[in-house]
Amino acid sequence: MQDCGSGQVIAEFGLAALWLAAALAVLQLIAGGVALSRRGDALGAVVRPVAIVQGVLALAAFAALVAVFISTDLSVKLVAANSHSAKPLLYKIAGAWGNHEGSMLLWVTIMGLAGGFVAAVERRLPERTMMATLAGQAFVSIGFYVFLLFASNPFTRLAEPAAEGQGLNPLLQDPGLAFHPPTLYVGYVGLSIAFSFAIGALITREVSPAFARAMRPWVLGAWIFLTLGITAGSYWAYYELGWGGWWFWDPVENASLMPWLAATALLHSCGVLAARNALRAWTLMLGVVAFSMSMIGTFLVRSGILTSVHAFAVDPRRGTFILVLLAIYIGGALMLFALRAGSISEGERFAVTSRESGLVFNNVMLSGTLGIVLIGTLYPLLAEAMGMKVSVGPPYFNPFTALFVVPMLLVLMVGPLLRWRLDNFGRVRSGLIIPALILVLSIGIAIVMAPGKMLSIIGLALAPALAFASLLPLRGRRLSRVKLPLWGMVLAHFGVAVSLFGMACDSAFTVEKLVAVRPGEAVRVGPWQVTMKSITPIAGPNWTALEGDLQASYNGTAPSLLRPQSRSFWTPPQQTNESALLTRWNGQLYTVLGDEAADGRWQLRLWWKPFVTMIWLGGVLIALGGLLAMLGHVASDVRRVIARSKIAFRRERQGR
Amino acid sequence: MKRLLLILALFVFAPPLLADDTMPPAAYAYRQLDDPRLEAKARGLMETIRCLTCQSQSIADSDASMAGDMRNQIRERILRGEDPEAIRRWLVERYGDYISYAPQVSPATWPLFAAPLLLLAIAALLLRRRFARSGQSGAVK
Numbered sequence: 067m068q069d070c071g072s073g074q075v076i077a078e079f080g081l082a083a084l085w086l087a088a089a090l091a092v093l094q095l096i097a098g099g100v101a102l103s104r105r106g107d108a109l110g111a112v113v114r115p116v117a118i119v120q121g122v123l124a125l126a127a128f129a130a131l132v133a134v135f136i137s138t139d140l141s142v143k144l145v146a147a148n149s150h151s152a153k154p155l156l157y158k159i160a161g162a163w164g165n166h167e168g169s170m171l172l173w174v175t176i177m178g179l180a181g182g183f184v185a186a187v188e189r190r191l192p193e194r195t196m197m198a199t200l201a202g203q204a205f206v207s208i209g210f211y212v213f214l215l216f217a218s219n220p221f222t223r224l225a226e227p228a229a230e231g232q233g234l235n236p237l238l239q240d241p242g243l244a245f246h247p248p249t250l251y252v253g254y255v256g257l258s259i260a261f262s263f264a265i266g267a268l269i270t271r272e273v274s275p276a277f278a279r280a281m282r283p284w285v286l287g288a289w290i291f292l293t294l295g296i297t298a299g300s301y302w303a304y305y306e307l308g309w310g311g312w313w314f315w316d317p318v319e320n321a322s323l324m325p326w327l328a329a330t331a332l333l334h335s336c337g338v339l340a341a342r343n344a345l346r347a348w349t350l351m352l353g354v355v356a357f358s359m360s361m362i363g364t365f366l367v368r369s370g371i372l373t374s375v376h377a378f379a380v381d382p383r384r385g386t387f388i389l390v391l392l393a394i395y396i397g398g399a400l401m402l403f404a405l406r407a408g409s410i411s412e413g414e415r416f417a418v419t420s421r422e423s424g425l426v427f428n429n430v431m432l433s434g435t436l437g438i439v440l441i442g443t444l445y446p447l448l449a450e451a452m453g454m455k456v457s458v459g460p461p462y463f464n465p466f467t468a469l470f471v472v473p474m475l476l477v478l479m480v481g482p483l484l485r486w487r488l489d490n491f492g493r494v495r496s497g498l499i500i501p502a503l504i505l506v507l508s509i510g511i512a513i514v515m516a517p518g519k520m521l522s523i524i525g526l527a528l529a530p531a532l533a534f535a536s537l538l539p540l541r542g543r544r545l546s547r548v549k550l551p552l553w554g555m556v557l558a559h560f561g562v563a564v565s566l567f568g569m570a571c572d573s574a575f576t577v578e579k580l581v582a583v584r585p586g587e588a589v590r591v592g593p594w595q596v597t598m599k600s601i602t603p604i605a606g607p608n609w610t611a612l613e614g615d616l617q618a619s620y621n622g623t624a625p626s627l628l629r630p631q632s633r634s635f636w637t638p639p640q641q642t643n644e645s646a647l648l649t650r651w652n653g654q655l656y657t658v659l660g661d662e663a664a665d666g667r668w669q670l671r672l673w674w675k676p677f678v679t680m681i682w683l684g685g686v687l688i689a690l691g692g693l694l695a696m697l698g699h700v701a702s703d704v705r706r707v708i709a710r711s712k713i714a715f716r717r718e719r720q721g722r
Numbered sequence: 723m724k725r726l727l728l729i730l731a732l733f734v735f736a737p738p739l740l741a742d743d744t745m746p747p748a749a750y751a752y753r754q755l756d757d758p759r760l761e762a763k764a765r766g767l768m769e770t771i772r773c774l775t776c777q778s779q780s781i782a783d784s785d786a787s788m789a790g791d792m793r794n795q796i797r798e799r800i801l802r803g804e805d806p807e808a809i810r811r812w813l814v815e816r817y818g819d820y821i822s823y824a825p826q827v828s829p830a831t832w833p834l835f836a837a838p839l840l841l842l843a844i845a846a847l848l849l850r851r852r853f854a855r856s857g858q859s860g861a862v863k
Contacts, residue, residue, distance in 0.1 A: 307779075307783060308785070309782065309783035309784070311780075311782075311783045314778060314779065314780075314783070316777075316778035316779075317778065318778070372777070372778075418853045423852075423853065426849070426852055427849065430845045430848050430849055431845070433845075434841045434842070434844075434845050437837065437841045438837070438838060438841065441833075441834065441837045442834070445831075445833065445834050449830060449831075454819070454830045455818055455819060455820035456819045456820060456825055456830055456831055456834075457772050457819070457820050457821070457822060457823050457825070458823065458825055458834065459770060459772070459780070459823025459824065460769065460770065460823060461770050461823055461824035461825075462823070462824065462825055462834065466838045469838060469842070470841075470845075578754070578765070579754070580752050580753055580754050581753070582752070582753070641785075643785070660752060669752050671752070
């Protein structure tokens, strides 16, 4: 009983930390706001420390939640509903954020830590802008604290402790998915910092290259995490759902894609602002839009509106709460933007043939793509609210997003080669002859190899040309002298080509085989010969399974073994298919064991997917490119700070 | 909700489509058509038909028994020489627009198709404004 007692208060401790953090956020907002007035300097001094402590307290609350999940404290409602004592430790921990309340707590924790970090290190901007930024950050946090404390308290106790927990959805019991939501949340929340910077700049009208340089690492960081999160989520859906699809235009996926599109645009316009002091109002606008997309995404995923608009209407408390938050933040920010945009000049001018123009084109096309995804995602919900049920899927999204993405990719081949402000197309023309030739050649090859598949042909044609063109900015440079951000750009653009190639190959060349076989029988799928050896029952910690032993031989080479499983979980009872994949440099063999057919044969689903892994490899390259760019920028920022303090130090000494 | 849909579906279904978890899956639920051309046709259609018992998946990506029955139905009809779009129309007639992932222009869906045009117009306008102005200021060197 006694050691139970010490464990018992952990939930209360977490709740207390959460309340304190919320109170500090209010203080941060007020102090930051007052600091903007002339007499408020004294209060301004508390803003930074308060922001740091608020972050620490939020972290403490989150740690408390993880602790109750690890000890499976079944008197906590959330634990009883989402965990189980027999679950492996990894999934007990991951269970802490694999549900609504926990994930919202994770959200405010990351937000608090990020705000605290900004308060601790960011000293480049005018102090007034920083005060406005931190007040803005507190303002956003308060909404989420209120939401947590009043509409989704993760620490609620049960009157009677449950005898056993209800378990976690087996589909979510996968290492990939354990870390997928935190990754996305870091991305979402990084954009909240960019949002706060934009608000700060709008309030104080301080938009400068220094502002863009302060905001850029956050945008880049958020964007890297979003890229990785989307890539990992796509791969998870690919191997876990058991049908070989990797992107479904599911609203949940779109919810992560939309902030990514906005962040990609923001990242590029931020670069223009930092380098050339141009696109000032546009960058602020994108800062607001990017975080708005994060919030819309959270609303879609967390309000339950996707399962059914009707279920949402029956129990609308949470959904309405987030909707009101959305209205306040997005509406307020857009209003502020409308009020201030007129007084923020557009900044430096540039000619049509210039780096800036290429980036403007990129921004407009990305925004167009974002518009399509947004409409395609929200329209079915609107229609359902009006009593009509429509579905919007790949036949809508694929062609309409291509309408914007394809021109963007074409311009991407040229844009990075152009100089800032004013360039002459003749200067770069000679470099583009080879990519143009590759493009024409690969169109021909693609038409022959994938006749009639329009989008696959476009992808197959664009990818090699883009891959080559993305390397051109390195031409004529000494590679040892090339700075990190340029490497980052080249790598990320190359990654886009790689990913595009994977997508096009998958849709053009996948071979599918659905069969029922007896042990000993062999099946041909593409270049593979797959033989079913045997079926054996096995048991895991919270499931039993039938495992198929498959021998696969590529064009007659030595066979490899694959073991797809058909698993039955008992808490909660559910069947899942664990696919088994065999990866070669040129593609993946994808095998799934289905049910037993009537006559002792077993269902097998086999796919040969040439170059499919390129999709995710490209995603990782894109994120890596972002990382290189971020490291480069941060390193040069640090160098600049050190140099400045050295100069200040010398001056002080000479003055003495 | 899912169960409700399933029960609803059971009522709506014609006898040959009657889905039941205890019955073995229909012939073409997990089997392809022998003619790869016909199978490609069927696959193209199945990828754009929503599975009514799962969330946001097509019947080509679903283990639900109802999705299996619909795959069987589609393959059989393709085998009989029916046109995929005709089968889609037949399905939409039975289950409503909701079943098809390919929205058709109709009084309920026109905003979906007006939106891309509007976005294109805005994009063109933005780019034109930007470049027309910078064209003039191109003289400012």
